[in-house]
Amino acid sequence: MFDHSPIGMYRCREDGGFRYVNAALVRMLGYETCDELLGCNLNRDIYVDPADRDQLLARYRPVGGVTGARVRWRTKQGRHVTVQIHGHVVESPDGPSFDASVLDVTEMETANRELRAQREALATTASMLDLVVHQMSAIYWIVDRELRICRAGGAIEKLLGVKPGRFVGMTLDEVQRADPSTVDTTVMHRRALAGETVKFASEVRGKHVVTTVCPHIVGDEIVGAVGTCVDVTANHVLERRMVDAQRAESLGVLAGGLAHDFNNLLAAILGNADLALRELAPRAPGRAPLENIRQASLRAAELTNQLLAYAGRAGVSATRVSPIPLVDELLRISAATMPSNVHVRVAIAPELTLRGDASQIRQVLLNLINNARDALASRGGTVTISGRLFHHNGERSSDDELTAPPGTYVAIEVADDGPGMSAETRHRIFEPFFTTKPTGHGLGLAAVLGIVRAHTGGLQVMTAPGAGTRFVILWPAASPADQPIAQPQTGQTVLIVDDEDLIRDVVARMIEDLGYSAITATDAQAGLAIVDNLPVDAVLIDLTTPPATTHLAMTLRARRPSLPIILCSGFDHDGGADAYLPKPFRIDALDQTLARLLPRRAAAAAPANGTASHAAPGSSVTISGTSA
Numbered sequence: 284m285f286d287h288s289p290i291g292m293y294r295c296r297e298d299g300g301f302r303y304v305n306a307a308l309v310r311m312l313g314y315e316t317c318d319e320l321l322g323c324n325l326n327r328d329i330y331v332d333p334a335d336r337d338q339l340l341a342r343y344r345p346v347g348g349v350t351g352a353r354v355r356w357r358t359k360q361g362r363h364v365t366v367q368i369h370g371h372v373v374e375s376p377d378g379p380s381f382d383a384s385v386l387d388v389t390e391m392e393t394a395n396r397e398l399r400a401q402r403e404a405l406a407t408t409a410s411m412l413d414l415v416v417h418q419m420s421a422i423y424w425i426v427d428r429e430l431r432i433c434r435a436g437g438a439i440e441k442l443l444g445v446k447p448g449r450f451v452g453m454t455l456d457e458v459q460r461a462d463p464s465t466v467d468t469t470v471m472h473r474r475a476l477a478g479e480t481v482k483f484a485s486e487v488r489g490k491h492v493v494t495t496v497c498p499h500i501v502g503d504e505i506v507g508a509v510g511t512c513v514d515v516t517a518n519h520v521l522e523r524r525m526v527d528a529q530r531a532e533s534l535g536v537l538a539g540g541l542a543h544d545f546n547n548l549l550a551a552i553l554g555n556a557d558l559a560l561r562e563l564a565p566r567a568p569g570r571a572p573l574e575n576i577r578q579a580s581l582r583a584a585e586l587t588n589q590l591l592a593y594a595g596r597a598g599v600s601a602t603r604v605s606p607i608p609l610v611d612e613l614l615r616i617s618a619a620t621m622p623s624n625v626h627v628r629v630a631i632a633p634e635l636t637l638r639g640d641a642s643q644i645r646q647v648l649l650n651l652i653n654n655a656r657d658a659l660a661s662r663g664g665t666v667t668i669s670g671r672l673f674h675h676n677g678e679r680s681s682d683d684e685l686t687a688p689p690g691t692y693v694a695i696e697v698a699d700d701g702p703g704m705s706a707e708t709r710h711r712i713f714e715p716f717f718t719t720k721p722t723g724h725g726l727g728l729a730a731v732l733g734i735v736r737a738h739t740g741g742l743q744v745m746t747a748p749g750a751g752t753r754f755v756i757l758w759p760a761a762s763p764a765d766q767p768i769a770q771p772q773t774g775q776t777v778l779i780v781d782d783e784d785l786i787r788d789v790v791a792r793m794i795e796d797l798g799y800s801a802i803t804a805t806d807a808q809a810g811l812a813i814v815d816n817l818p819v820d821a822v823l824i825d826l827t828t829p830p831a832t833t834h835l836a837m838t839l840r841a842r843r844p845s846l847p848i849i850l851c852s853g854f855d856h857d858g859g860a861d862a863y864l865p866k867p868f869r870i871d872a873l874d875q876t877l878a879r880l881l882p883r884r885a886a887a888a889a890p891a892n893g894t895a896s897h898a899a900p901g902s903s904v905t906i907s908g909t910s911a
Contacts, residue, residue: 291385299325311387313358331355331363347372364389420514427507430455430472442514443488471496475508491519547783550867553580554789557870584867603761604641606670607631613649621656624663631670637693637758643734650727651697651754658701667698687741692757700751709746776800780810781825793870807835826852847880
């Protein structure tokens, strides 16, 4: 057995000399014969480090043997090998000897080192992947063919609020019952077991997630399924905001277009009603219906102005406005409708001034005060109106409906301690025509949003059921250079540039009825020709008249710096005009504007060339772009 064993065996003396060696050991150490190896000494020829044998002897002497000790030996050719020794002490007349069996474990040791390195690399990779999955707010899991979860990891606690091992050992049916999802995940995993990779979106515990499930394949066999789930709630919120913004933009375009066209009709209706009323005696039989027509036109104009404000296309002036007088005025107006159980508290510093259009700021504050009043009507409470200077860094907050650019603002807050709003209602309050009031038209807050947007301000809403509601408006703060727009002046003949026949006709007749002469043009080209060739003393321009009317005022200003310009539109106007008439306007507003502009600079309003004469007062002439 000793001679023919495939395992290396030997007996040696304590000094390291061999007494017996077998053929397997001779081959293991690269010697030719047993006699050649018997001539060697373990300490001198075999051990790479003789100290290893000394340590081995010290360990096995007390116990009488060694089991599985690994040491480094040297072959005849000088190659180092790792061997594993099993042996025991044998007492004999010649003294103690050591019988041992030797296994060459060099390849196994190398394989173990490689395996350990692979395991370390896998552990490092797994740790990094787990870290990445946590940072991505994602989770992963593995199920067997019975849909039982074998392993799970990732940001489980962060995403679902449970410990990482909570679902391990449970079936997907059990998980679905414990945490219902908007999608039946067991159906999706069965599809993966059939060899399909499935991707789907769902909602779990209020989080929007995207899940991918694919087959788990070992060799050629599907042994289960592997699933990953990524939290996309933030992306979902951003997408929803983008959709809302696109929807709001579309609604704004629609509202602006409808309001503009309707304003043209209202301008004609209101102008003709005013003209007819000026011709009737105070007690004439037909006067009452005309008064009703005028009142209805004015009410309709209010609605179109709110639509234009929502669209951000209402005219905006840039004057210094102190909010305290506005609030005092609005509270006096609202006092009659304010319930006795509703108290109003005002805390606005008197030195605060903002830059904007006073009438539109008044409209915003009135809408917010009325909303707060209505929220408290049935239960009572307190409305708080406060103001402060605020430096904004331009970063968006979760409460923003409209984020203001970086800058200094006057923050006006209107708050109530009423019932508050649900998240769904809060999401919709700025939609045109959305209202929770039985008699509301749903344009108030839509107009507020448009006005604040037109002022390049900011708007925040803080509310929750049972926690009241706070609206914060960021108005651009006034700088020392902000002054009221100077009141311009003009002469006696007015040029009207408008492409609408009804508007040109009624405005011309209104101007003539006020004692001025009127000349009309259908477009900018015709208007310029008239100014160059006729003694025009003032120009009234509709901003939406094609072509190039937006540049007409600038061109006229360059050619005739002293010529007063009146802009007329339901849309924005720039600051280059001398006066502005929002459509539709009454004849009284036109009269006040012309009376303010015309008398004081009649002498300075000489024509560019003095060859043409004025049109006769009370008469008008129309020139089109083609015939001019």
